[in-house]
Amino acid sequence: MYGETGAAMRTELAGLLEQHRIQHRLGEALGQRTHAGEVIQQYRHSVLVWCTQAMQVATPMVFSNVRPRVHDPFRTTEQNGAARELARALEHATASSTVGPAPLPLITAPQENPVVEHWRQAARAAVLAEHDTNPTVTGQITAAQAQALVADVAATTQALVVLDKRYRKLPGWTTLPNPAQLGWSALAAAIDANLKTPDYSIDAEGWRPRVKLLRGPTRPGILGVLQAEHNLLIRLQAFPHVANLRLVADSQRHISRQLTPQAARVDETLAARWEQRADNYELIRQQLRDIGSLLGTGDLAAVEAAKIVSRLKNVPADRIIEPRTLAAFQTLYDKIDQRIADIVEEGLERRVFTQRVTLPRLDTGRGALAAPVRERHRTITNADDLDVVRTVREQLRPPTDTQLTGPGDSRADLHAAVARPLASSRRVEAREL
Amino acid sequence: MLLSHARTLCDARSALAVLADRAISSDASSAYEQVLITLDVIHGDEAPAIDTYGLPEEHDRLLAIASTALERLKSHGVDDLHVELLLAMLDDATELDVI
Numbered sequence: 383m384y385g386e387t388g389a390a391m392r393t394e395l396a397g398l399l400e401q402h403r404i405q406h407r408l409g410e411a412l413g414q415r416t417h418a419g420e421v422i423q424q425y426r427h428s429v430l431v432w433c434t435q436a437m438q439v440a441t442p443m444v445f446s447n448v449r450p451r452v453h454d455p456f457r458t459t460e461q462n463g464a465a466r467e468l469a470r471a472l473e474h475a476t477a478s479s480t481v482g483p484a485p486l487p488l489i490t491a492p493q494e495n496p497v498v499e500h501w502r503q504a505a506r507a508a509v510l511a512e513h514d515t516n517p518t519v520t521g522q523i524t525a526a527q528a529q530a531l532v533a534d535v536a537a538t539t540q541a542l543v544v545l546d547k548r549y550r551k552l553p554g555w556t557t558l559p560n561p562a563q564l565g566w567s568a569l570a571a572a573i574d575a576n577l578k579t580p581d582y583s584i585d586a587e588g589w590r591p592r593v594k595l596l597r598g599p600t601r602p603g604i605l606g607v608l609q610a611e612h613n614l615l616i617r618l619q620a621f622p623h624v625a626n627l628r629l630v631a632d633s634q635r636h637i638s639r640q641l642t643p644q645a646a647r648v649d650e651t652l653a654a655r656w657e658q659r660a661d662n663y664e665l666i667r668q669q670l671r672d673i674g675s676l677l678g679t680g681d682l683a684a685v686e687a688a689k690i691v692s693r694l695k696n697v698p699a700d701r702i703i704e705p706r707t708l709a710a711f712q713t714l715y716d717k718i719d720q721r722i723a724d725i726v727e728e729g730l731e732r733r734v735f736t737q738r739v740t741l742p743r744l745d746t747g748r749g750a751l752a753a754p755v756r757e758r759h760r761t762i763t764n765a766d767d768l769d770v771v772r773t774v775r776e777q778l779r780p781p782t783d784t785q786l787t788g789p790g791d792s793r794a795d796l797h798a799a800v801a802r803p804l805a806s807s808r809r810v811e812a813r814e815l
Numbered sequence: 816m817l818l819s820h821a822r823t824l825c826d827a828r829s830a831l832a833v834l835a836d837r838a839i840s841s842d843a844s845s846a847y848e849q850v851l852i853t854l855d856v857i858h859g860d861e862a863p864a865i866d867t868y869g870l871p872e873e874h875d876r877l878l879a880i881a882s883t884a885l886e887r888l889k890s891h892g893v894d895d896l897h898v899e900l901l902l903a904m905l906d907d908a909t910e911l912d913v914i
Binding site: 623624625628629632633635636639640664667668671672674675691695737738739740741 | 818821822825828832835836841842844845848849851852855856860861862863864865866
Protein backbone atom coordinates (compact mmCIF):
# COMPACT_ATOMS: atom_id res chain seq x y z
CA MET A 383 0.00 0.00 0.00
CA TYR A 384 1.40 3.38 -1.01
CA GLY A 385 0.49 4.90 2.35
CA GLU A 386 2.97 2.60 4.10
CA THR A 387 5.85 2.72 1.62
CA GLY A 388 5.49 6.48 0.99
CA ALA A 389 5.43 7.22 4.71
CA ALA A 390 8.50 5.01 5.28
CA MET A 391 10.41 6.86 2.57
CA ARG A 392 9.47 10.28 3.95
CA THR A 393 10.30 9.29 7.53
CA GLU A 394 13.78 8.10 6.54
CA LEU A 395 14.48 11.21 4.47
CA ALA A 396 13.30 13.45 7.33
CA GLY A 397 15.65 11.51 9.62
CA LEU A 398 18.54 12.11 7.20
CA LEU A 399 17.77 15.82 6.93
CA GLU A 400 18.10 16.14 10.68
CA GLN A 401 21.72 14.89 10.52
CA HIS A 402 24.42 17.48 9.86
CA ARG A 403 28.26 17.09 9.76
CA ILE A 404 27.95 14.03 7.60
CA GLN A 405 31.66 13.37 7.03
CA HIS A 406 32.14 12.84 10.73
CA ARG A 407 29.20 10.47 10.94
CA LEU A 408 30.31 8.27 8.05
CA GLY A 409 33.59 7.24 9.66
CA GLU A 410 37.06 8.53 10.51
CA ALA A 411 39.05 6.80 7.77
CA LEU A 412 38.97 8.15 4.22
CA GLY A 413 38.30 4.69 2.79
CA GLN A 414 35.23 4.29 4.98
CA ARG A 415 33.79 7.61 3.82
CA THR A 416 34.49 6.87 0.17
CA HIS A 417 32.79 3.50 0.38
CA ALA A 418 29.81 4.93 2.27
CA GLY A 419 29.48 7.69 -0.33
CA GLU A 420 29.41 5.17 -3.18
CA VAL A 421 26.74 3.09 -1.45
CA ILE A 422 24.64 6.15 -0.59
CA GLN A 423 24.70 7.29 -4.23
CA GLN A 424 23.26 3.97 -5.27
CA TYR A 425 20.52 4.29 -2.66
CA ARG A 426 19.86 7.86 -3.83
CA HIS A 427 19.50 6.60 -7.39
CA SER A 428 16.85 4.08 -6.28
CA VAL A 429 14.81 6.90 -4.72
CA LEU A 430 15.31 9.01 -7.83
CA VAL A 431 14.05 6.16 -10.03
CA TRP A 432 10.87 5.94 -7.95
CA CYS A 433 10.36 9.70 -8.25
CA THR A 434 10.72 9.48 -12.04
CA GLN A 435 8.38 6.53 -12.40
CA ALA A 436 5.76 8.03 -10.05
CA MET A 437 5.76 11.24 -12.08
CA GLN A 438 5.25 9.23 -15.27
CA VAL A 439 2.16 7.69 -13.67
CA ALA A 440 0.82 10.95 -12.26
CA THR A 441 1.57 13.35 -15.10
CA PRO A 442 -1.29 12.33 -17.47
CA MET A 443 -3.79 13.06 -14.70
CA VAL A 444 -2.23 16.30 -13.45
CA PHE A 445 -3.87 19.53 -14.52
CA SER A 446 -2.27 22.74 -13.33
CA ASN A 447 -4.16 24.66 -10.66
CA VAL A 448 -2.73 27.92 -12.03
CA ARG A 449 -5.20 29.75 -14.25
CA PRO A 450 -3.91 29.74 -17.87
CA ARG A 451 -3.00 33.06 -19.42
CA VAL A 452 -4.68 32.24 -22.71
CA HIS A 453 -8.37 31.38 -22.34
CA ASP A 454 -8.50 29.41 -25.54
CA PRO A 455 -9.81 25.90 -24.88
CA PHE A 456 -8.22 24.64 -28.11
CA ARG A 457 -4.71 25.61 -26.99
CA THR A 458 -3.33 23.18 -24.49
CA THR A 459 -1.22 24.56 -21.68
CA GLU A 460 -0.54 21.24 -20.01
CA GLN A 461 2.78 20.69 -21.76
CA ASN A 462 4.34 23.51 -19.78
CA GLY A 463 2.88 22.88 -16.32
CA ALA A 464 5.06 22.70 -13.24
CA ALA A 465 4.48 18.95 -12.91
CA ARG A 466 5.67 18.40 -16.49
CA GLU A 467 8.78 20.43 -15.76
CA LEU A 468 9.50 18.31 -12.70
CA ALA A 469 8.93 15.09 -14.65
CA ARG A 470 11.35 16.25 -17.36
CA ALA A 471 13.98 17.32 -14.79
CA LEU A 472 13.72 13.96 -13.01
CA GLU A 473 13.98 12.02 -16.27
CA HIS A 474 17.08 14.03 -17.15
CA ALA A 475 18.62 13.45 -13.70
CA THR A 476 17.97 9.70 -13.85
CA ALA A 477 19.25 9.34 -17.41
CA SER A 478 22.42 11.35 -16.77
CA SER A 479 23.31 9.61 -13.53
CA THR A 480 26.58 7.70 -13.68
CA VAL A 481 25.59 5.51 -10.74
CA GLY A 482 23.19 2.58 -11.04
CA PRO A 483 20.45 1.67 -8.58
CA ALA A 484 21.35 -0.26 -5.44
CA PRO A 485 21.49 -4.04 -6.06
CA LEU A 486 19.27 -6.37 -4.03
CA PRO A 487 21.94 -7.44 -1.46
CA LEU A 488 22.53 -3.77 -0.61
CA ILE A 489 18.79 -3.18 -0.23
CA THR A 490 18.14 -6.20 1.97
CA ALA A 491 21.25 -6.42 4.19
CA PRO A 492 21.22 -4.02 7.17
CA GLN A 493 24.04 -1.47 7.30
CA GLU A 494 26.14 -0.87 10.39
CA ASN A 495 26.42 2.87 9.94
CA PRO A 496 23.19 4.63 11.08
CA VAL A 497 23.31 7.22 8.28
CA VAL A 498 23.76 4.58 5.58
CA GLU A 499 21.05 2.51 7.23
CA HIS A 500 18.64 5.48 6.91
CA TRP A 501 19.49 5.62 3.22
CA ARG A 502 19.00 1.87 2.86
CA GLN A 503 15.56 2.08 4.45
CA ALA A 504 14.61 4.97 2.16
CA ALA A 505 15.81 3.04 -0.91
CA ARG A 506 14.00 -0.09 0.26
CA ALA A 507 10.76 1.87 0.65
CA ALA A 508 11.29 3.41 -2.79
CA VAL A 509 11.75 0.00 -4.39
CA LEU A 510 8.55 -1.24 -2.73
CA ALA A 511 6.74 1.97 -3.68
CA GLU A 512 7.56 1.26 -7.34
CA HIS A 513 5.17 -1.65 -6.99
CA ASP A 514 2.52 0.52 -5.37
CA THR A 515 2.57 3.34 -7.91
CA ASN A 516 2.95 1.32 -11.08
CA PRO A 517 0.45 2.13 -13.85
CA THR A 518 -1.44 -1.16 -13.41
CA VAL A 519 -2.18 -0.58 -9.74
CA THR A 520 -2.76 3.16 -9.86
CA GLY A 521 -4.22 3.26 -13.35
CA GLN A 522 -7.51 4.62 -12.04
CA ILE A 523 -6.22 7.45 -9.85
CA THR A 524 -8.16 10.69 -9.88
CA ALA A 525 -6.76 14.13 -10.67
CA ALA A 526 -6.79 15.10 -6.98
CA GLN A 527 -4.97 11.87 -6.05
CA ALA A 528 -2.41 12.57 -8.79
CA GLN A 529 -1.84 16.01 -7.25
CA ALA A 530 -1.10 14.34 -3.90
CA LEU A 531 1.40 12.03 -5.61
CA VAL A 532 3.07 14.98 -7.36
CA ALA A 533 3.30 16.84 -4.04
CA ASP A 534 4.97 13.77 -2.47
CA VAL A 535 7.45 13.41 -5.33
CA ALA A 536 8.21 17.14 -5.16
CA ALA A 537 8.91 16.96 -1.42
CA THR A 538 11.10 13.87 -1.91
CA THR A 539 13.01 15.59 -4.73
CA GLN A 540 13.54 18.68 -2.60
CA ALA A 541 14.89 16.48 0.18
CA LEU A 542 17.28 14.78 -2.28
CA VAL A 543 18.52 18.17 -3.53
CA VAL A 544 19.14 19.46 0.01
CA LEU A 545 20.93 16.24 0.97
CA ASP A 546 22.96 16.32 -2.25
CA LYS A 547 24.21 19.79 -1.35
CA ARG A 548 25.10 18.60 2.16
CA TYR A 549 27.03 15.53 0.92
CA ARG A 550 28.97 17.26 -1.89
CA LYS A 551 32.26 17.30 0.05
CA LEU A 552 32.30 13.53 0.47
CA PRO A 553 35.24 11.93 -1.40
CA GLY A 554 34.07 10.60 -4.77
CA TRP A 555 30.60 12.16 -4.50
CA THR A 556 28.82 12.99 -7.76
CA THR A 557 26.24 15.72 -7.41
CA LEU A 558 22.85 15.46 -9.08
CA PRO A 559 22.85 16.87 -12.61
CA ASN A 560 21.55 20.43 -12.61
CA PRO A 561 20.37 20.39 -8.98
CA ALA A 562 19.16 23.98 -9.10
CA GLN A 563 16.68 23.23 -11.88
CA LEU A 564 15.58 20.07 -10.07
CA GLY A 565 15.03 21.97 -6.81
CA TRP A 566 13.13 24.87 -8.39
CA SER A 567 10.90 22.64 -10.52
CA ALA A 568 10.14 20.55 -7.41
CA LEU A 569 9.23 23.69 -5.50
CA ALA A 570 7.02 24.95 -8.34
CA ALA A 571 5.27 21.57 -8.60
CA ALA A 572 4.71 21.45 -4.84
CA ILE A 573 3.20 24.95 -4.81
CA ASP A 574 0.98 24.18 -7.80
CA ALA A 575 -0.23 20.90 -6.28
CA ASN A 576 -1.08 22.56 -2.98
CA LEU A 577 -3.11 25.40 -4.51
CA LYS A 578 -6.05 23.01 -4.14
CA THR A 579 -6.36 20.36 -1.48
CA PRO A 580 -4.79 17.12 -2.79
CA ASP A 581 -6.69 13.89 -2.19
CA TYR A 582 -4.58 11.82 0.18
CA SER A 583 -6.81 8.79 -0.26
CA ILE A 584 -4.09 7.70 -2.68
CA ASP A 585 -2.46 6.25 0.45
CA ALA A 586 -4.98 3.42 0.29
CA GLU A 587 -3.95 2.52 -3.30
CA GLY A 588 -1.29 0.05 -4.24
CA TRP A 589 -0.42 -3.54 -3.69
CA ARG A 590 -1.93 -5.45 -0.79
CA PRO A 591 -1.27 -9.01 0.23
CA ARG A 592 -4.06 -11.46 -0.59
CA VAL A 593 -6.27 -12.40 2.32
CA LYS A 594 -5.82 -16.08 3.05
CA LEU A 595 -7.88 -18.73 4.80
CA LEU A 596 -6.95 -19.40 8.42
CA ARG A 597 -6.23 -23.10 8.18
CA GLY A 598 -4.74 -25.34 10.81
CA PRO A 599 -6.18 -26.44 14.11
CA THR A 600 -9.28 -24.77 15.48
CA ARG A 601 -8.44 -21.94 17.86
CA PRO A 602 -9.87 -22.37 21.33
CA GLY A 603 -12.99 -20.52 22.47
CA ILE A 604 -13.89 -17.18 20.97
CA LEU A 605 -10.84 -17.22 18.68
CA GLY A 606 -12.30 -20.28 16.96
CA VAL A 607 -15.43 -18.25 16.20
CA LEU A 608 -13.27 -15.41 14.89
CA GLN A 609 -11.37 -17.90 12.71
CA ALA A 610 -14.62 -19.20 11.19
CA GLU A 611 -15.94 -15.66 10.67
CA HIS A 612 -12.73 -14.72 8.84
CA ASN A 613 -12.94 -17.81 6.66
CA LEU A 614 -16.60 -17.09 5.93
CA LEU A 615 -15.66 -13.71 4.49
CA ILE A 616 -13.23 -15.40 2.10
CA ARG A 617 -15.68 -18.16 1.15
CA LEU A 618 -18.31 -15.54 0.29
CA GLN A 619 -16.19 -14.52 -2.69
CA ALA A 620 -18.00 -17.28 -4.59
CA PHE A 621 -21.56 -16.27 -5.48
CA PRO A 622 -23.83 -18.29 -3.18
CA HIS A 623 -27.15 -20.01 -3.82
CA VAL A 624 -29.99 -18.40 -1.85
CA ALA A 625 -30.32 -21.42 0.46
CA ASN A 626 -26.68 -21.02 1.47
CA LEU A 627 -27.07 -17.27 1.71
CA ARG A 628 -29.95 -17.80 4.13
CA LEU A 629 -27.73 -20.03 6.29
CA VAL A 630 -25.06 -17.35 6.29
CA ALA A 631 -27.58 -14.62 7.17
CA ASP A 632 -28.89 -16.75 10.03
CA SER A 633 -25.37 -17.36 11.32
CA GLN A 634 -24.71 -13.61 11.32
CA ARG A 635 -27.96 -12.94 13.18
CA HIS A 636 -27.02 -15.60 15.71
CA ILE A 637 -23.43 -14.46 16.31
CA SER A 638 -24.45 -10.81 16.69
CA ARG A 639 -27.21 -11.73 19.10
CA GLN A 640 -25.04 -14.11 21.16
CA LEU A 641 -22.01 -11.84 21.51
CA THR A 642 -23.93 -8.64 22.28
CA PRO A 643 -24.08 -9.19 26.09
CA GLN A 644 -20.33 -9.88 26.19
CA ALA A 645 -19.60 -6.80 24.08
CA ALA A 646 -21.82 -4.66 26.33
CA ARG A 647 -19.50 -5.31 29.28
CA VAL A 648 -16.57 -3.77 27.39
CA ASP A 649 -18.06 -1.32 24.92
CA GLU A 650 -21.72 -0.31 25.08
CA THR A 651 -21.67 1.58 21.76
CA LEU A 652 -20.40 -1.50 19.98
CA ALA A 653 -23.00 -3.64 21.72
CA ALA A 654 -25.78 -1.33 20.48
CA ARG A 655 -24.46 -1.67 16.93
CA TRP A 656 -24.38 -5.44 17.21
CA GLU A 657 -27.91 -5.51 18.57
CA GLN A 658 -29.02 -3.47 15.57
CA ARG A 659 -27.08 -5.81 13.28
CA ALA A 660 -28.85 -8.83 14.75
CA ASP A 661 -32.21 -7.13 14.11
CA ASN A 662 -31.18 -6.33 10.54
CA TYR A 663 -30.25 -9.93 9.85
CA GLU A 664 -33.47 -11.15 11.43
CA LEU A 665 -35.35 -8.98 8.95
CA ILE A 666 -33.17 -10.10 6.03
CA ARG A 667 -33.66 -13.72 7.03
CA GLN A 668 -37.44 -13.24 6.86
CA GLN A 669 -37.25 -11.42 3.54
CA LEU A 670 -34.92 -13.97 1.93
CA ARG A 671 -37.40 -16.78 2.62
CA ASP A 672 -39.46 -15.57 -0.32
CA ILE A 673 -36.51 -15.35 -2.70
CA GLY A 674 -35.38 -18.32 -4.76
CA SER A 675 -32.35 -18.69 -6.99
CA LEU A 676 -31.47 -20.42 -10.21
CA LEU A 677 -27.69 -20.47 -9.88
CA GLY A 678 -24.99 -20.23 -7.26
CA THR A 679 -22.75 -22.28 -5.04
CA GLY A 680 -21.54 -21.16 -1.63
CA ASP A 681 -21.41 -24.61 0.01
CA LEU A 682 -18.10 -23.76 1.66
CA ALA A 683 -19.56 -20.50 3.00
CA ALA A 684 -22.44 -22.50 4.48
CA VAL A 685 -19.91 -24.82 6.14
CA GLU A 686 -18.17 -21.85 7.77
CA ALA A 687 -21.56 -20.49 8.86
CA ALA A 688 -22.33 -23.83 10.51
CA LYS A 689 -18.93 -23.73 12.25
CA ILE A 690 -19.74 -20.29 13.64
CA VAL A 691 -23.02 -21.51 15.12
CA SER A 692 -21.50 -24.68 16.59
CA ARG A 693 -18.38 -22.98 18.01
CA LEU A 694 -20.49 -20.29 19.67
CA LYS A 695 -21.92 -23.04 21.88
CA ASN A 696 -18.44 -23.54 23.37
CA VAL A 697 -18.05 -19.90 24.36
CA PRO A 698 -19.16 -19.43 27.98
CA ALA A 699 -21.72 -16.68 28.50
CA ASP A 700 -19.52 -15.00 31.14
CA ARG A 701 -16.42 -15.01 28.95
CA ILE A 702 -14.74 -11.58 28.84
CA ILE A 703 -13.74 -10.61 25.32
CA GLU A 704 -10.76 -8.32 24.82
CA PRO A 705 -11.34 -4.99 23.02
CA ARG A 706 -8.89 -6.11 20.30
CA THR A 707 -10.98 -9.19 19.59
CA LEU A 708 -14.17 -7.12 19.57
CA ALA A 709 -12.59 -4.71 17.08
CA ALA A 710 -11.56 -7.67 14.89
CA PHE A 711 -15.16 -8.92 14.91
CA GLN A 712 -16.43 -5.45 13.97
CA THR A 713 -13.99 -5.23 11.04
CA LEU A 714 -15.14 -8.61 9.77
CA TYR A 715 -18.80 -7.71 10.31
CA ASP A 716 -18.44 -4.59 8.16
CA LYS A 717 -16.80 -6.54 5.35
CA ILE A 718 -19.32 -9.38 5.50
CA ASP A 719 -22.26 -6.93 5.54
CA GLN A 720 -20.80 -5.19 2.52
CA ARG A 721 -20.35 -8.47 0.67
CA ILE A 722 -23.84 -9.75 1.47
CA ALA A 723 -25.37 -6.44 0.33
CA ASP A 724 -23.37 -6.78 -2.91
CA ILE A 725 -24.54 -10.38 -3.39
CA VAL A 726 -28.22 -9.49 -2.96
CA GLU A 727 -28.03 -6.55 -5.35
CA GLU A 728 -25.90 -8.44 -7.90
CA GLY A 729 -28.20 -11.47 -7.79
CA LEU A 730 -31.21 -9.34 -8.56
CA GLU A 731 -29.42 -7.36 -11.25
CA ARG A 732 -28.26 -10.53 -13.00
CA ARG A 733 -31.77 -12.02 -12.65
CA VAL A 734 -30.30 -14.99 -10.79
CA PHE A 735 -32.67 -14.45 -7.89
CA THR A 736 -36.39 -14.84 -8.33
CA GLN A 737 -39.33 -13.97 -6.15
CA ARG A 738 -41.55 -16.74 -4.84
CA VAL A 739 -45.23 -16.42 -5.68
CA THR A 740 -47.96 -16.66 -3.07
CA LEU A 741 -50.39 -19.51 -3.71
CA PRO A 742 -54.02 -18.72 -4.43
CA ARG A 743 -56.22 -19.30 -1.44
CA LEU A 744 -59.67 -20.97 -1.57
CA ASP A 745 -62.05 -18.04 -1.66
CA THR A 746 -65.30 -19.16 -0.10
CA GLY A 747 -67.02 -15.82 -0.64
CA ARG A 748 -66.99 -15.81 -4.47
CA GLY A 749 -68.18 -19.35 -5.08
CA ALA A 750 -65.36 -20.04 -7.52
CA LEU A 751 -62.62 -22.65 -7.39
CA ALA A 752 -59.07 -21.57 -6.74
CA ALA A 753 -57.13 -21.05 -9.94
CA PRO A 754 -54.27 -23.54 -10.48
CA VAL A 755 -50.71 -22.35 -10.05
CA ARG A 756 -49.26 -21.24 -13.36
CA GLU A 757 -45.88 -20.15 -12.06
CA ARG A 758 -43.90 -20.74 -8.91
CA HIS A 759 -41.34 -18.01 -9.40
CA ARG A 760 -41.55 -14.55 -10.84
CA THR A 761 -38.56 -12.82 -12.39
CA ILE A 762 -37.83 -9.60 -10.61
CA THR A 763 -37.97 -6.75 -13.10
CA ASN A 764 -37.43 -3.89 -10.70
CA ALA A 765 -35.15 -4.70 -7.79
CA ASP A 766 -36.11 -1.50 -5.99
CA ASP A 767 -39.58 -2.92 -5.34
CA LEU A 768 -38.20 -5.68 -3.10
CA ASP A 769 -38.08 -5.23 0.66
CA VAL A 770 -34.80 -7.14 0.97
CA VAL A 771 -33.07 -4.73 -1.40
CA ARG A 772 -34.27 -1.74 0.58
CA THR A 773 -33.09 -3.40 3.81
CA VAL A 774 -29.58 -4.16 2.55
CA ARG A 775 -29.23 -0.70 1.04
CA GLU A 776 -30.58 1.33 3.92
CA GLN A 777 -29.73 -0.74 6.98
CA LEU A 778 -27.15 -3.43 6.29
CA ARG A 779 -24.57 -1.75 4.08
CA PRO A 780 -22.05 -0.13 6.42
CA PRO A 781 -21.49 3.61 6.01
CA THR A 782 -18.70 4.54 3.61
CA ASP A 783 -15.32 4.26 5.25
CA THR A 784 -14.06 7.49 6.68
CA GLN A 785 -10.64 6.95 5.18
CA LEU A 786 -7.63 8.85 6.40
CA THR A 787 -7.80 11.83 4.05
CA GLY A 788 -5.39 14.08 5.95
CA PRO A 789 -1.77 14.40 4.90
CA GLY A 790 -0.51 12.38 7.87
CA ASP A 791 2.48 12.99 10.14
CA SER A 792 5.19 11.81 7.74
CA ARG A 793 4.38 14.50 5.15
CA ALA A 794 4.38 17.26 7.77
CA ASP A 795 7.69 15.98 9.20
CA LEU A 796 9.38 15.88 5.81
CA HIS A 797 8.18 19.39 4.91
CA ALA A 798 9.44 20.67 8.26
CA ALA A 799 12.80 18.93 7.77
CA VAL A 800 13.20 20.36 4.25
CA ALA A 801 12.26 23.87 5.40
CA ARG A 802 14.53 23.84 8.48
CA PRO A 803 17.90 24.16 6.63
CA LEU A 804 16.49 27.03 4.54
CA ALA A 805 15.36 28.88 7.67
CA SER A 806 18.68 28.29 9.45
CA SER A 807 20.70 29.46 6.40
CA ARG A 808 18.64 32.68 6.34
CA ARG A 809 19.44 33.23 10.01
CA VAL A 810 23.16 32.83 9.26
CA GLU A 811 22.91 35.30 6.37
CA ALA A 812 21.10 37.82 8.61
CA ARG A 813 23.77 37.44 11.28
CA GLU A 814 26.53 38.02 8.72
CA LEU A 815 24.82 41.22 7.53
CA MET B 816 -45.86 -29.90 -8.36
CA LEU B 817 -49.61 -30.15 -7.94
CA LEU B 818 -51.57 -27.48 -6.14
CA SER B 819 -52.26 -29.74 -3.13
CA HIS B 820 -48.51 -30.46 -2.77
CA ALA B 821 -47.72 -26.76 -3.07
CA ARG B 822 -50.40 -25.94 -0.50
CA THR B 823 -48.99 -28.50 1.98
CA LEU B 824 -45.48 -27.21 1.43
CA CYS B 825 -46.71 -23.65 1.93
CA ASP B 826 -48.36 -24.64 5.24
CA ALA B 827 -45.18 -26.31 6.49
CA ARG B 828 -42.99 -23.38 5.42
CA SER B 829 -45.28 -20.76 6.91
CA ALA B 830 -45.61 -22.54 10.25
CA LEU B 831 -41.84 -23.08 10.47
CA ALA B 832 -41.17 -19.44 9.60
CA VAL B 833 -43.49 -18.21 12.34
CA LEU B 834 -41.94 -20.65 14.82
CA ALA B 835 -38.45 -19.35 13.92
CA ASP B 836 -39.53 -15.74 14.30
CA ARG B 837 -41.23 -16.30 17.67
CA ALA B 838 -38.65 -18.64 19.25
CA ILE B 839 -37.61 -17.67 22.76
CA SER B 840 -33.90 -18.14 22.13
CA SER B 841 -31.53 -17.45 19.30
CA ASP B 842 -30.46 -21.13 19.26
CA ALA B 843 -34.05 -22.32 18.85
CA SER B 844 -34.72 -19.74 16.15
CA SER B 845 -31.67 -20.99 14.22
CA ALA B 846 -32.81 -24.58 14.64
CA TYR B 847 -36.29 -23.86 13.16
CA GLU B 848 -34.68 -21.91 10.33
CA GLN B 849 -32.45 -24.90 9.58
CA VAL B 850 -35.55 -27.11 9.22
CA LEU B 851 -37.09 -24.56 6.85
CA ILE B 852 -33.95 -24.26 4.71
CA THR B 853 -33.54 -28.05 4.59
CA LEU B 854 -37.17 -28.38 3.48
CA ASP B 855 -36.53 -25.91 0.65
CA VAL B 856 -33.33 -27.70 -0.38
CA ILE B 857 -35.21 -31.05 -0.52
CA HIS B 858 -37.65 -29.40 -2.93
CA GLY B 859 -34.83 -28.04 -5.08
CA ASP B 860 -35.70 -24.52 -3.91
CA GLU B 861 -39.02 -24.77 -5.77
CA ALA B 862 -41.42 -23.64 -3.11
CA PRO B 863 -44.26 -21.14 -2.86
CA ALA B 864 -44.02 -17.95 -0.83
CA ILE B 865 -44.80 -17.92 2.86
CA ASP B 866 -48.41 -17.11 3.68
CA THR B 867 -49.14 -16.53 7.35
CA TYR B 868 -52.79 -15.63 6.80
CA GLY B 869 -54.98 -17.54 9.24
CA LEU B 870 -52.13 -19.19 11.16
CA PRO B 871 -52.80 -19.54 14.91
CA GLU B 872 -50.89 -17.64 17.56
CA GLU B 873 -50.29 -20.58 19.90
CA HIS B 874 -46.94 -22.33 19.77
CA ASP B 875 -48.38 -25.84 20.15
CA ARG B 876 -50.89 -25.38 17.36
CA LEU B 877 -48.18 -23.98 15.07
CA LEU B 878 -46.01 -26.96 15.88
CA ALA B 879 -48.89 -29.32 15.11
CA ILE B 880 -49.51 -27.61 11.76
CA ALA B 881 -45.82 -27.84 10.85
CA SER B 882 -45.44 -31.52 11.79
CA THR B 883 -48.75 -32.51 10.15
CA ALA B 884 -47.83 -30.71 6.95
CA LEU B 885 -44.41 -32.39 6.96
CA GLU B 886 -46.05 -35.80 7.44
CA ARG B 887 -48.46 -35.11 4.57
CA LEU B 888 -45.54 -34.42 2.24
CA LYS B 889 -44.96 -38.20 2.17
CA SER B 890 -48.20 -38.61 0.24
CA HIS B 891 -46.94 -36.13 -2.37
CA GLY B 892 -43.90 -38.17 -3.31
CA VAL B 893 -41.32 -36.70 -0.96
CA ASP B 894 -38.88 -39.35 0.26
CA ASP B 895 -39.93 -40.84 3.62
CA LEU B 896 -36.41 -40.69 5.03
CA HIS B 897 -36.14 -36.96 4.21
CA VAL B 898 -39.45 -36.32 5.97
CA GLU B 899 -38.39 -38.29 9.05
CA LEU B 900 -35.12 -36.34 9.20
CA LEU B 901 -37.06 -33.10 9.00
CA LEU B 902 -39.33 -34.23 11.82
CA ALA B 903 -36.29 -35.17 13.92
CA MET B 904 -34.79 -31.74 13.30
CA LEU B 905 -38.11 -30.18 14.29
CA ASP B 906 -38.11 -32.18 17.54
CA ASP B 907 -34.59 -30.93 18.35
CA ALA B 908 -35.64 -27.35 17.68
CA THR B 909 -38.68 -27.76 19.90
CA GLU B 910 -36.53 -28.98 22.77
CA LEU B 911 -34.44 -25.81 22.53
CA ASP B 912 -37.61 -23.71 22.47
CA VAL B 913 -38.85 -24.93 25.84
CA ILE B 914 -38.29 -22.59 28.81
